[in-house]
Amino acid sequence: MKLLPTITLLTLNAALLLASSEVIKEEKLEQIVKTGDASAKVLLKTLGSNLEKHMKSGGVMGAFNFCADEAYPLTEGVNKGLEKGVSVKRISLKYRNPANAPKADEIAVLESLNAMKASNTLPAYIVKQTDDKTFKYYKPLVIEKEACLKCHGKIMKDSELGKALGARYPLDTAINYEMNDLRGAVVVTITK
């Protein structure tokens, strides 16, 4: 993987990883970043505002049921509203919903994001080209709110939530996170 110097013109805070040797034109890259950033924001806003609403009205259990039943369908709904050839999802190396498991190329990116997080050089985003027409925009997701730890932190197995988690996600690995940990990424796939 090679880091492209043009990225420094766009933002000092971002790294560009390219699978192919083809150099992406700067305008094209700008367009990918714009689309990626906007689409990731729509998903995060949609999920975040709904999570907050359900936490207020139904507490942790209400919010858990919301996430378990609605996070995935809501993500599909967001995708329907995006322009053609663009789709968004969440991935993690330690995922809860197996539908959010990363693909092989995405595992490699999450691993490099983890390494960058460990050395305090986490970029705001990464763009990777997967074939002639397809780009993936990755936005790292860091645990920045204590509220996230209610369902992704240390959870007692015999608590109400612990039991619900065990029943719904027997293979759950999305726990024992701490503040400021890298949780995963939002991936926007752009096919042009």
Ligand code: HEC
């Ligand atoms: C009330 C419980 C709850 C809270 C609070 C919560 N989550 Fe989750 N989270 C879940 C559940 C349940 C899933 C699986 C949902 C699905 O089907 O996508 C999930 C899935 C995820 C995923 C997708 C990857 C995976 O593990 O399946 C990410 C990323 C994530 N959460 C990040 C966060 C962040 C960041 C916060 C804080 C802003 C947060 N969560 C707060 C319950 C919660």
